Amino acid sequence: MQSSFHSFDNEYVELADFAKAISHPVRIQILKTLFDKKCCICGELVDMLPLSQSTVSQHLKELKRVGLIKGTIDGPRSCYCIDEKKFANVINKFCTFFCSICK
Amino acid sequence: MQSSFHSFDNEYVELADFAKAISHPVRIQILKTLFDKKCCICGELVDMLPLSQSTVSQHLKELKRVGLIKGTIDGPRSCYCIDEKKFANVINKFCTFFCSICK
DNA sequence: CTCATTTATCGTATATTTACGATATACGAT
DNA sequence: ATCGTATATCGTAAATATACGATAAATGAG
Numbered sequence: 198m199q200s201s202f203h204s205f206d207n208e209y210v211e212l213a214d215f216a217k218a219i220s221h222p223v224r225i226q227i228l229k230t231l232f233d234k235k236c237c238i239c240g241e242l243v244d245m246l247p248l249s250q251s252t253v254s255q256h257l258k259e260l261k262r263v264g265l266i267k268g269t270i271d272g273p274r275s276c277y278c279i280d281e282k283k284f285a286n287v288i289n290k291f292c293t294f295f296c297s298i299c300k
Numbered sequence: 301m302q303s304s305f306h307s308f309d310n311e312y313v314e315l316a317d318f319a320k321a322i323s324h325p326v327r328i329q330i331l332k333t334l335f336d337k338k339c340c341i342c343g344e345l346v347d348m349l350p351l352s353q354s355t356v357s358q359h360l361k362e363l364k365r366v367g368l369i370k371g372t373i374d375g376p377r378s379c380y381c382i383d384e385k386k387f388a389n390v391i392n393k394f395c396t397f398f399c400s401i402c403k
Numbered sequence: 404c405t406c407a408t409t410t411a412t413c414g415t416a417t418a419t420t421t422a423c424g425a426t427a428t429a430c431g432a433t
Numbered sequence: 434a435t436c437g438t439a440t441a442t443c444g445t446a447a448a449t450a451t452a453c454g455a456t457a458a459a460t461g462a463g
Contacts, residue, residue: 206325206329209325209326209328209329209332210325212322212325212328213322213323213324213325213327213328214323216319216320216322216323217319217320217323219315219316219319220316220317220319220320220323221316221420221421222309222312222313222315222316223312224316225312225315225316225319226309226312228401229312229401232401238439238440239439239440239441240438240439240440243439243440248421248422248423249422249423249424250439250440250441251422251423251424251425251440251441251442251443252421252422252423254440254441254442255420255421255422255441255442256421257441258441258442259420270429270430270440272429272430272431272439273429273430273431273437273438273439273440274430274438274439274440275439275440275441288395288398288399291398292391292395292398292399295391295394295395296391296395298331298332298335324450324451341409341410342409342410342411343408343409343410346410351451351452351453352452352453352454353409353410353411354410354411354412354413354452354453354454354455355451355452355453357410357411357412358411358412358450358451358452359451360411361411361412362450373410373459373460375409375459375460375461376408376409376410376459376460376461377408377409377410377460378409378410378411
């Protein structure tokens, strides 16, 4: 409904999209876990979280959509890890923007 | 980690809620504007944005909900400004969390 | 007091998000 | 080839978000 005909500054759209990706506690928890463990198969995350397998898969998809994580196929499993380069880049943009405006 | 129904670590809930508050380009633009101008009456923001008065008011309410901005009544007008202390605090928490996990 | 101005809130339509179970797919093992 | 395991995707229900116009409330001006 929104930005197809309302157009906002690209930088703001990008920042908002990143914020949306991390606007759910489960997704923050997933990111934290992936940092702690370096890498997780989907099933480990499902076991850890109070959500169904399909829901966890959906959250992983959202994190993948914005590039914060990447998944690689490992036999019948999917192994997820942080896309460190992309992640650092996004966090940096974010902190630069907000820390600069609050000096 | 959290076994009860849909309850997540409080820190994650708080971070996610902040992220949700800034997960719309208009709300980021409002924050930026309030920083640049120090203070804005509601009408200035409405004039600046491609949205109706009621919609802008709704976005302001969301930013107020998480404490990033505060509004004071000025005659028949509402003057909005960043709640600098709260803002710095939230940004700091956010950057600490994410920068620490990405080292 | 009445009128115009400003803004918050209400009602509502539509889109998106979140959750689940069911199913499809892909792979390894037998 | 068949079976079991792991995961992505589909279909869908319920909740939330986003947008608008209409209206209410508050104030200042005349």
